[in-house]
Amino acid sequence: MKPLLKEIQQIREGLIADIKSNLAANQLKIKYLGRKSKLNYLLKNLKNFSLEEKKVFGQKVNQLKNFIQSEIIKYENQNQKTDQLIDLTLPSAKNPLGSTHPIRAMQIELVNIFSPLGFEIASGPEIESSWYNFEALNIDENHPARDDQDSFYLDDTHLLRTQTSSVQLRVLEKSKPPIRIIAPGRIFRRDSADTIHTPTFHQIEGLIVDENVTFADLKGILNYAVKKIFSPDTKTRFRISYFPFVEPSAEMDISCPFCLHEQKSCPVCKGSSWIEILGCGMVHPKVLKNAQIDPKKYQGIAFGMGIERPLMIKYQIPTIKLFYENDLSFLNQFK
C-alpha cells in the first residue's frame, strides 16, 4: 500500500522535473503514458489487489493519469505559444473567386425560373439553314421582315442564325406535343457595334405546344418570369407587334424599375415609364404545319427575349459593348 502511494508521488515529481528540464512533449508522453511507462505498470498491476484496495488505488491511479495528461497538454500549449505565432487574420494565399460572365449568370437565372414551370432546355446550331431561320417560320425570301434582321451569310442557303426562334422547328420536328422548351443561345445580326447593338448577342426562346395553351397563359407565364427577374412589383403591358411566326404577335413592356413616377429625365425608360423587353405571341398555324403538327388539334405560345437587355436594365449598364470587351474590372463585378 504505502510503497505504491510513494511511487505515485515519485512519478508526479519526476514529471514536474522533466517538464522543468524541457524534455520534448512526445518523449514525455512515451515516458509517462506509453506502453512501458510506470503508469501503465501500475494499471496492469491493479488486478492483483483485493476489491477493497482496488477501489482506493483505482481512484489514485486515475487521478495520476489525469494529472499527467493535463500537465502534458498544458506544457504543449505553453511550448506552442513560444515556438510559433499564430495569426488567424492571415490573407488567403491565392485563388480568390473568379467570375461568371453576366450573360451566363442571366441564362442560368432564366433556366432556373422556367425549369420549375416544366420547361426543358433545347438548343440548335449557330450556323443555320435559311429554312429553319426564316422560311419555316413563315418568313419567305421576299418578306419585308427580313430587312429587320440583316444576316451574315456563309453561302446562299446558310447563315448565322438571327434568332433563337430557329430552334422552334428543330424541336417541333423531333418531338411530339405536349412540348414545353426554352432555348438560350447566341445569335447574330449584321449590325455594327454601338451602345445597343453588337453583331453577336444572346436570346432565350420559349415555346409551348399543347392542346389548350392560350394567350392568357402566355401572359401568366411572362408576368411570373419578369417578376422573378426584376421584382415582384414589376408591372407589364402587351402591345401589338408583328413577327411572322406568331399570330397574334405582341411585344411586352415592363414598368421601369428605376422611376416610380413619370420622369422625363429617367435614363432607363426616357420618361415613358415602360421598357420594351420581349416579343411573343401564339404560334402561327403555318409553323405547326411545317412540322407536320395539326394546327386544328394543337396550338402554341412562343416568346423570345434578349439576355443582354434585362441585364442592362437591371444593372443600368449603359452600353451592350461592355459585355464583349471583357474588361476584368467589369467582369469581376459579377461573381
Place this chain on the structure above:
Amino acid sequence: MKIPLNWLQQFISLTDISTRQLVEDISLAICEVENIISQSSFDVRVGEIKSIKKIEKSQKLLIAKVDVGNKQNISIIFGNYFEVKRGDRLPVAVAPTCLPTGLSISKKEIVGYTSDGMLVSDDELGLKLSDEGILRFSKKHKIGSNVLKLLGFQDTLDLKITPNRGDLLSIYGFARDLAAFYNKKINQVLIPALNYEQKNISRDLIIDLQAESVVNRYSAIKISGLKNINSPDWIQKRLLAAGFRPINAIVDITNYVMIELGQPLHAFDFEKISESNTDRGHISGSREIIVRRSKLNEHIHTLDDKKYLLPIGSVVIADHKKILALAGVIGSQNSSISLNTTQIVLESAIFDSILIRQTSKALNLITDSSQRFERKIDSELAVAALKRAVQLIIEICGGKITSELLDLKTKTKKIAEKITFSLNRFTKLSGIHISMNNAEKILRRLEFKILKKSKNNLEIVPPSWRHDILIEEDVFEEIERIYGFNLIPETLPNGQLSFKDPANNLKLENQIAELARNLGWNETLTFSFYSEPEVRISGIDKDKHLKLKNPLGPETSYLRASLMPGLLRTLERNINCPTDEISIFEIGRIFNHENSNFNEVLMLSGLRVSSHIDNNISQVRLLIDSILKIFNDEIGIKANDQKTADILVNDNKVGKITILQENILKSDRKQRKGIYFEITLEKLFQLTKKISKYIEQNPFPSLNRDVTYEIAEPLNLDQLIRPLSKKNMYLIRVALIDIFNLQNGRAVTLRLTYQAPDRTLTDEEVNNLHQDIIKSQITDGVKIKL
C-alpha cells in the same frame, strides 16, 4: 411614318383625347410610337440683330450679336447671302438643336470665333415661304418666340409601322384604323369627278403596257397649260411636318396625295418625253409611254442625281429612246418636273410588291414609294388618288385635262377570300370570353364584310386595304388588339408535363464555368468572328476557316476556328490590370470546314498569365484535373515537346496545352509568362463516365510507401506517374509529394498507396510489391534515390 396631328385631325376628331392618351392607345393597339416631335424639338427663335461686324480674315463671313430672348445674347457667324442689318428680326437656331429637315446645329469654331447657332434660311428650314430666301419678322413678333410655333407647326407622331400594315402608311389609312379603335366617325376624302371638255382632249398620249405580269394597274392622265409655282404655305408646312422637303407645287402635290392616301404618284414633264415615231401610226407630236422590263446594261440617272445600273427584269417606264422612271421606286432626271413645266403626265399605278422589293433591294434604294408598294397598296386606290391629285394641281397651278383617263388593268379584281370566324376557337386560343355580338361589332368597326352569321360562326371578308388578313388567326389578332391585350386574363397553362430530357449540354457547360470561377478564373465572351491576322494567330489553316460572304468589315471576315485569338484580345485589353496573375477562359462554339460541311464544336479555352511558368502550369492543371474529375477519372497529359502537351481521357485526345509565345507577352512590362489550353467539350461529354451503382466502401486499411526517383531531363513527370499508377490492382493512388531540382535533372518524391479490397495487406506483402513496382520504372533516365 410621320403623322402631323393637325393633318390627322382633318379625318378624325381627337379633341377629347390628350396626346399622352393617344400615344398610349396607338402604342398598344396599332403600332410603336418612336417619338413625338413638337415645336420645342426645334429651337429656332425670332432673334434681333444687335450688332454686326466683318470677320477680318474672311471674305464673306460676318459675325453678329443676336438677342434671342430671355436676356440671352449669342454670337452668330453667317455668310453675306442676305442683306442683314442691325434691328432685323430673323429666324435663329440656337445650338444645340436640329431643324425639321434633319440638319443638326451645334456650336462651332470658325476662324477663331465661336458661333452659338445659325441664321436659318428658308432652304435650311425646309420651306419656300419668302422671295428673298429668309423669313423676316416684324416688330409684332416677339423676340425669342419659337419660329415653328409662329408657322403653325404642330405635334407630329413618328411611328414605326410594321411591315404587315401597309394600310397605315397614309394619314387617311392611319385615321381609319384609329377611328375603328375609338369607334369614331372618319371624314372621307372627297374624290372629285374628272371634269374635262371633249374639245380639249388630244390623242397624243399612248400607254404601251408590256410588263403585264407585274403591273396590276396603270392609270395616267395628261394636264396642259400649267403654271408651276412654289406650293402654298399650307402644303409646304404639312409636307415638312411629315418629313418631306417641298420642291414645287406639282411634285409637292404628288407627295401630298401619297402621304394623305398612301398611293404613290409620279409626274412626268410631257415635253421631255421623246416624240414617238409616226410610222407606228401615232399622230405627230404624240408621246408613247412604254411600261416594260429592263434589259441588260440599262442605267438610270435618278432625280436625286445618282446613277444606277438596273438589274435585268425590273420594270421601267420608258419612251422609245430613254428610261423615264424606275417603276415604283424613283423617277429619272431626264423627265423631271421643273418650275418651267407646263404639261405633265400624271401616273398612278399599282406595281407588284415582290417586284418592287427585289428591285429596291438589288439597288439598295429604298424610297417612300418603294416602301409603300412593297407593303401592298389598296387595290381600290389608284384612280381615286389620281383624281385627287388632278384636282389639287388644277386648283393650284391652273391648266386643264387634255387626255382621257387611261386606265389599264391587267388583273381582274381579285375576290377577297372568305374567312370563317369561330367564336369557340377564338376563346380556346385567346382565353378571352366575349359575346358574338361584341366580336361582330369590333369586326364591323374594322370594316369587315359580314356575309353569314350563325350562333358560333361568322363568315367574313376583310376590307380591300388589309392584305395582311388571310386566316382566322389574323382575325383573332384584330379582335384582341381592339378589345385590348391588357384586358386578357393571366393564367398558367395546365396540361401534361413532358419528362423527356432532350440532349443538352448547357447544364454541364454551366457546371464547368462555375468550377472555373471557383478556382479563380474569369469567364469572358468574345464575338464569333475574327480578322485575317487572327486566323494566323489561331494556328489553324486558313482553308479550314469558314469565311462570311458578307462581313461587316475585316474584323468579321472569318468565323472563329479557335477561341485563342479572342482570349488574346481580352488579355491585351487587361494587360495593365493591377494583378500579376490573369486567368481567363471562354466557353463557346468554334467553326470549321469538314468534308465541305459546316462544323460547329463546343470548346473550353483558357489562358493563364503570371510571372511564374510553373505556377501557371499547376493552376491550369488544377482546373483541367478538376473539370475532368467531374466527368471521368482517367486523365493524362502527354507532352509532345517543351511547348505543347495533349490532354488525354482514356487515351483519347480531348485537348491541348501550349506555352504562349505571343508578341503581346513579349512586350509585357512585367515580363510575364503565359500558357493556353483548350478542351473539346463535346468529346469530353461523350467520354463521361456515369455512376450506375455506388461502390461499397473498402473496410481494410491502406498503407503508404514513399519513393524518390532521380530523373534526368527532359523526361516528363506524366510519363513516370501514369504508367506507375496502372501497375497493380493493389496500388490505388500515386501522389506527388515533392520535387527539387538537381544538377542535371530532378528528384521527385512520390507516395504510393496500397489497399486490397478483400483483406488487410501485410507489411511484408506491401514492401515486396512496392519494391517490384518502383523498380519496374527504372530506365535510362530514371533511377531510385536511396
